[in-house]
Amino acid sequence: MPWITRGLRNGIVTTRYPRRRDGYGEGFRGAVVVKGYLSDQASGISSVPIADRSEPGSLQAEHRLARQLELLCPTNAIRADSDVVRVDRGSCILCGRCVAERGDIFAFDPSIEVAALSRSLLFVPELTDLEHEREHLREQLGKKVYSLRRSIYVRHIDLGSDGAEEWEIAALNNPVYDIARLGIFFTASPRHADILLATGVGASNMVDPALRTFEAMAEPKIVIALGTDAISAGIFQRSDPAANGIASILPIDLWVPGSPPSPLSIRSAIFLAVDLLPKAKVKEKERR
Amino acid sequence: MSDDRLTISTVSLANFKQRVLLAASNGRFAAMTAYRNDDQMFYIEVVVSSRSEINLIRASLELNQKNYPSLSPQIPAAIWYEREIHDTYGLIADGHPELSPLVSRPTECFKLGRLDKNDADIRGSKVMGNVRGEGVFSIPYGPVRSGVFESIEYRVYSFGEDIPLVEIRPYYKRRGVASCFEKMTVEDGVILAERVEGTLSVAHATAYCQGLEQLSSTRPPKIAELGRVILAELERIANHLDTMVRHTEAAGQAIAYARLSFSKERIMRLRSLLSGSRFSRGIVVPGGLNAPLALSPMAIITAITDIENIMLSDIEALMTTPSFLDRLRNTGKITVAEAAKTGAIGPIARASGSYEDIRGTRPYGGYRYLGFNLAPPMYQGDALARALVRIEEIRQSLHLIRQAADEIAEINPASLNPESWRCNLEIKDGLVVSSVESPQGELLYHLEVSNKKLKRVWVRCASFHNMALFPTAFKGDILTDFAFIEASFGLCIAGVAG
Ligand code: SF4
Numbered sequence: 001m002p003w004i005t006r007g008l009r010n011g012i013v014t015t016r017y018p019r020r021r022d023g024y025g026e027g028f029r030g031a032v033v034v035k036g037y038l039s040d041q042a043s044g045i046s047s048v049p050i051a052d053r054s055e056p057g058s059l060q061a062e063h064r065l066a067r068q069l070e071l072l073c074p075t076n077a078i079r080a081d082s083d084v085v086r087v088d089r090g091s092c093i094l095c096g097r098c099v100a101e102r103g104d105i106f107a108f109d110p111s112i113e114v115a116a117l118s119r120s121l122l123f124v125p126e127l128t129d130l131e132h133e134r135e136h137l138r139e140q141l142g143k144k145v146y147s148l149r150r151s152i153y154v155r156h157i158d159l160g161s162d163g164a165e166e167w168e169i170a171a172l173n174n175p176v177y178d179i180a181r182l183g184i185f186f187t188a189s190p191r192h193a194d195i196l197l198a199t200g201v202g203a204s205n206m207v208d209p210a211l212r213t214f215e216a217m218a219e220p221k222i223v224i225a226l227g228t229d230a231i232s233a234g235i236f237q238r239s240d241p242a243a244n245g246i247a248s249i250l251p252i253d254l255w256v257p258g259s260p261p262s263p264l265s266i267r268s269a270i271f272l273a274v275d276l277l278p279k280a281k282v283k284e285k286e287r288r
Numbered sequence: 289m290s291d292d293r294l295t296i297s298t299v300s301l302a303n304f305k306q307r308v309l310l311a312a313s314n315g316r317f318a319a320m321t322a323y324r325n326d327d328q329m330f331y332i333e334v335v336v337s338s339r340s341e342i343n344l345i346r347a348s349l350e351l352n353q354k355n356y357p358s359l360s361p362q363i364p365a366a367i368w369y370e371r372e373i374h375d376t377y378g379l380i381a382d383g384h385p386e387l388s389p390l391v392s393r394p395t396e397c398f399k400l401g402r403l404d405k406n407d408a409d410i411r412g413s414k415v416m417g418n419v420r421g422e423g424v425f426s427i428p429y430g431p432v433r434s435g436v437f438e439s440i441e442y443r444v445y446s447f448g449e450d451i452p453l454v455e456i457r458p459y460y461k462r463r464g465v466a467s468c469f470e471k472m473t474v475e476d477g478v479i480l481a482e483r484v485e486g487t488l489s490v491a492h493a494t495a496y497c498q499g500l501e502q503l504s505s506t507r508p509p510k511i512a513e514l515g516r517v518i519l520a521e522l523e524r525i526a527n528h529l530d531t532m533v534r535h536t537e538a539a540g541q542a543i544a545y546a547r548l549s550f551s552k553e554r555i556m557r558l559r560s561l562l563s564g565s566r567f568s569r570g571i572v573v574p575g576g577l578n579a580p581l582a583l584s585p586m587a588i589i590t591a592i593t594d595i596e597n598i599m600l601s602d603i604e605a606l607m608t609t610p611s612f613l614d615r616l617r618n619t620g621k622i623t624v625a626e627a628a629k630t631g632a633i634g635p636i637a638r639a640s641g642s643y644e645d646i647r648g649t650r651p652y653g654g655y656r657y658l659g660f661n662l663a664p665p666m667y668q669g670d671a672l673a674r675a676l677v678r679i680e681e682i683r684q685s686l687h688l689i690r691q692a693a694d695e696i697a698e699i700n701p702a703s704l705n706p707e708s709w710r711c712n713l714e715i716k717d718g719l720v721v722s723s724v725e726s727p728q729g730e731l732l733y734h735l736e737v738s739n740k741k742l743k744r745v746w747v748r749c750a751s752f753h754n755m756a757l758f759p760t761a762f763k764g765d766i767l768t769d770f771a772f773i774e775a776s777f778g779l780c781i782a783g784v785a786g
Contacts, residue, residue, distance in 0.1 A: 006543060006605060028560040074476045095479050096570045100578065108564070157432055158439040160461040162486030163782040164567050167530065170436045171556070174549035188434030205393050205460045206439060209431050235480050240467035260486065262566060 029094050029108040030265065031257065032077075032087045033124055037105055069105070072098045075234055079123075089114065090122040090231040093259040115224075115256045115269035117141065119247070122231070122255055141253060144220045145194075145274050151183045152274050155193035157213050159246050160203030160236075164260040165227045169197060171263040184270060190216040195273060196223045197266075198250060201233040201243035210249050222273050224254045226266065231255050293341035293650075294721055304332065304347035305357045311336040311343050312363055316631045316644070318342075319732050319748040320359070320369035322377050330379060332356055335721060335732060335748070339649050342721050349379070358383040365631040368756040391459050391786055429770070431460040438781035442774075444767070454759040458784045465786050469745035474500065474715050475574070477742055481733075482569045484747055485783040487530070490516070490523045491726035492733075492747070493572035498653065499722030499735040500574045504714050510657065511699050512576030512709045514692040517654035518588065519559070519568045519581075520724070521685035521692075526555045527727035527778065528635075528678040528685075529599070534775035535675065536606065539615050544606045551599040558591050576710035580701060585693035596686055603679055616672035620761035620773035623669055630757050634729020634750050635681065636777060638665045639673035647725045658691045660684075671776035678778075715740045726750050728778060749783030 059082065066080035077091035078098060085105060087098075098106040116122045117137040121130060156169055172179045173186070187193050190213045198210070214223070225246055228234040233243040246252070256269045299307050308317075315338030322332050330349040335342060349356060358381035359366040370381040371390040381387065430441035441457040465484050472480055481496035482489040494516050501507060508516075529552040536545040556566045562581050563571040571577050583591070606612060622632070627640035637644050647655045648662035663680050666673040715737060722733045729750030736744040754777065761773050 006547060006602065028566065029564045074472075074479055093479065093483075094565070094570070096564070096578075156436045158437070158461060160463050161438065161782065162483040163438055163780050164483075164486030164489075166436050166438055167487055168566075170533075171549070171553060173545075174553050175546045176550065176553050186436060190432075200439075200461060201463055203461050203463055205462060206431065209439070209460065213432050229483075235476075235483060236463050236468055238468050238471040239464040243463060259483075259569070260567070 028110060028262070029096070030111045030262065031089055031109050031114045031124075032092050032094065032098065033107055033109040034085055034087060035105060035107050037080075037085045069098070069102065072101055075228075075232075075237065084125070086123045086125060086127070088123050088232075089116075089257040090119060090228065090255060091234065091237075092257060093228050093234045112262060112264040113268050113272075114258060114261065114265050115254050115272050117254060119231070119252075119255060122257060141222070141273070142275060144222065144253075151185060152194050152270070153185055153187040153192045154195045154197055154270065155187055155190050155213070155217070156197045156199070157206075157210060158200050159198055159206040159210055159230070159249065160200035160243065161227065161229060161260075165199035165229070168260045168263050168266060169199070169226070172267060177263050177267055179267060179270070190214075191218060193217050194220070194222060195270065196221065196250070197226050198223060198246050199226045199230050199260075200246070201229045201236045201239070202246040202249055203243065207249050210246070214250055222253045223250050224256060224269055224273060225250075225252045226256050226269075227261055228257050228259045231257060234259060294344060295341060296344045296346065296719065298346050298348075301332075301347045301349060301356060304345070305359060307345050308334050308336070308359060309362055311345060314338055315343065316633075317359075317363045317365045318631065318633075318730065319734075319753070320366055320373070321734065321746050321748075322373040322379055323744060323746070324377065330354075330377060332373070332379070333734075334359070335734070337646075337650075337723070337730070341650075342723065344719075344721060354378060355380045355382050357381070360384050363631075364629055365753070365756065368752065389459065391462055393459055427767070431457070440781045440784070442770075444770070454762055456755060456758060458755070458781060460785070461781060462785045463782075466746060469742055469747075472742055474737065474740065474742055477745065478573055479570075481747075482567075482572075485726075485749055485751070485780040486567060487527060487780055488523065488726050488728070488731070488749075488783070489567045489569045490519045490572060491724050491731050493569075494520060494653065495722050495724045495726075495731050495733040496735070496745075497572055497574045498724065499720045499733045500713060500715065500737070502720050502722060503718045503735070503737060504716040506575070506711060506713055508576035508653075508711055509708055510654075511696055511701060511704065512711075513654035514657065514696050515577050515581050515654075515709065516572060517658065517692040518689050518696075519563065519572065521688045522555060522559050522562075523568060524685045524727040525682050526552060526559070528682050529555065531678060531775055531778040532603065532606070532675065534778075535616070535671075535772065536612075538771035538775055539612050541606070541609070541612055544602065544609070544612070547602045548599075548606070551595060551602065554595045554599075558595065561591075562588070573710065574715075575713035578710060580704070580706055580709050581696075585697035585701065588693045589690055592686060592689055600683070603682075607675070607679070613672060615769075615772055616675060616776070617670060619671040619769045620776055621668070621670045621763055622757060622761050624667055626757070626760050627669065630760070631753070632729075632757055633753055634725075634727070635674055635677045636754050636757065637729065638663075639677045640669035641665050641667045644730070645725055646723055646730055650723070652724060654692060655688075657695055658688060660688065671772050674776045674778075728780065728783075729754060747783075747786075749780065749786075751779040751781070751783040752786070755779055755784050 062082035069080045070078050075091045075093055077088045079086045225231050230246050232245045236243050254273050258265055315336040318337040319335040324330055333346045335344055370384050373379050374387045375389055375392040427444045431439040439461045443455040445453040478493050478496050481492040484492050533549045559568050560566040622640045624641035627637050647660045666677055717737050719736045724731050731750055732748040734746040
């Protein structure tokens with residue numbers, strides 16, 4: 001039987017994450033960040049020269065710029081005024097247009113820890129005064145998962161995805177990400193599932209099956225909205241019948257942007273959900 | 289230009305069917321759709337593709353007329369299209385065997401008056417009538433599947449171990465792709481195209497962009513067309529590997545599963561190194577590529593060779609594992625006659641005696657520089673033949689990638705600036721049918737641009753066309769073969785549901 005020896009052939013290919021960073025994660029577009037803007041209040045850096053506001057016409061020019069930036073984005077993920085420009089990662093589909101057109105303001109970041117505990121925490125730079133909300137949500141989620149067994153069971157449900165998210169979830173089983181090694185398993189039965197990984201735009205015909213699946217899960221149960229489509233329907237916001245993500249169907253605990261999110265992001269989100277992330281890592285994320 | 293041999297003929301409804309049958313006798317029925325024009329009239333359109341050209345035959349219905357002659361009795365491939373047209377526009381194909389809902393929920397069709405109550409309750413009732421009786425039971429698979437799958441429902445009606453009938457309900461995950469296109473700008477359309485079937489982003493983006501390019505009689509720079517070939521062939525390898533991985537999963541071949549999914553991961557990583565996206569999104573744009581490939585031709589060839597050695601030797605080992613082959617042999621058979629009758633496309637067709645591969649028959653884009661040799665088809669038509677066809681295609685793809693990389697090296701990409709990967713494209717009005725060979729088979733984009741805006745985009749995914757064939761593949765196969773038959777079709781449900 002040739003397979004047995006074959007299994008050993010490549011040595012260890014499994015990523016060390018979360019204990020160590022995975023070099024690959026740095027290689028691609030994880031999320032969009034704002035490098036700098038007219039005013040440096042929010043971002044701390046300013047690569048775009050700050051106009052002298054006492055000069056006539058400068059305010060109009062700022063408004064024009066803000067409007068231009070907003071129009072760059074095909075999914076309305078950019079919100080700009082004259083003080084701050086924000087990217088709503090929950091709507092961003094990583095098309096790269098803003099980075100290509102205004103590389104002085106936007107950039108891709110290889111971050112894989114993109115999951116957020118609420119919809120409003122998906123904006124970068126962060127909306128103000130969310131410290132409290134985040135603490136609260138963290139605590140709540142912590143309480144919820146406290147009683148979870150050592151092994152975590154995950155059930156996936158597709159509510160109208162483009163098929164790519166399923167590939168990336170399935171990739172968690174390949175030897176590189178190998179989540180079974182970390183005590184996380186996929187299960188076919190919702191009754192055994194602790195986590196529901198929901199993908200897709202929230203297609204109306206999937207509402208009933210989704211509710212049935214959710215109701216069949218035992219407490220405590222965590223729902224992860226996986227991918228920009230699941231969060232806001234992304235480019236499908238315009239579709240008919242209108243879709244707007246799965247939040248109107250299921251109660252979401254964790255929001256993972258990306259189109260689709262990479263396997264590393266999905267893994268990291270599951271870790272965050274069940275409190276498996278090393279504490280230091282969480283701290284670092286919170287500081288950002 | 290050699291790739292836009294499109295003939296559009298408008299005929300009267302009385303002559304419509306005859307014209308289509310005539311065209312189909314010299315070609316292959318490829319697609320069918322309907323639409324409502326600004327004048328509120330309904331039009332029916334059929335696409336017949338042949339070796340050398342694409343024929344679009346169009347007929348208009350009188351105002352308030354809802355009926356047209358069904359093509360299905362003569363062209364079985366039209367069955368699903370006529371059901372879809374019925375769901376979407378309420379038009380009735382006279383003589384259709386069963387116009388039951390396909391892409392719409394039965395209750396919706398009932399509300400719209402397209403279905404009577406009884407049918408809405410029991411879909412597929414007519415077909416079911418034939419199998420109802422002692423000992424028949426129905427087993428629903430889905431829409432929430434056991435495992436990480438896209439949502440779809442199969443209903444298997446069985447007398448026991450044999451499978452006499454499979455009913456397919458793809459409407460669950462319908463997102464309304466066509467309606468979404470109408471609200472996109474021409475530039476943004478490609479972003480949506482990439483998400484119609486997310487695992488086939490390159491094929492969709494290329495088909496969309498190529499349509500616009502054909503309309504304005506512009507060809508992207510040679511280097512960009514070659515770049516698209518590399519991206520498309522990597523996508524093909526990833527998709528074919530994915531079907532292999534699914535087979536090993538269904539067969540419980542744990543080590544083979546790990547090995548092949550590792551190779552797939554490496555392909556995905558190579559794709560993301562080239563374009564920044566694991567699905568090569570955001571790089572194919574109207575006019576070419578919006579950035580140079582991020583690796584040099586030499587680096588691409590090195591990476592490919594590295595992956596190839598392990599991948600092919602694993603596949604070889606798998607294809608000599610008797611217990612695995614036993615599961616595929618004679619499973620889900622589609623005869624040569626059936627494939628021809630239903631106009632099957634892609635690897636499924638090529639495992640049942642067809643030479644259909646438009647990279648070879650109607651070369652487009654970068655393939656025109658590369659001398660693509662069609663591989664001889666297989667004739668067995670079972671899951672094993674489909675697997676062997678895909679494996680051969682993986683080899684071909686590797687070869688094409690090398691060829692394309694060599695050609696790019698000749699152009700000397702280092703001496704070029706990023707702009708030379710893209711040409712300026714002036715958007716022109718018109719109607720075009722653009723086609724590419726996606727990993728699942730011929731993909732059609734039917735684009736109409738008017739006043740420099742997208743007026744109508746209709747996408748015919750290979751999976752939609754081939755899925756109609758799915759029930760044909762069950763011939764006394766035992767239930768445990770279901771997973772293998774499904775995997776061997778390798779369909780993208782997002783593309784079927786629309
Ligand atoms: S990457 Fe695209 S979708 Fe995301 S913010 Fe920029 S323009 Fe919008």
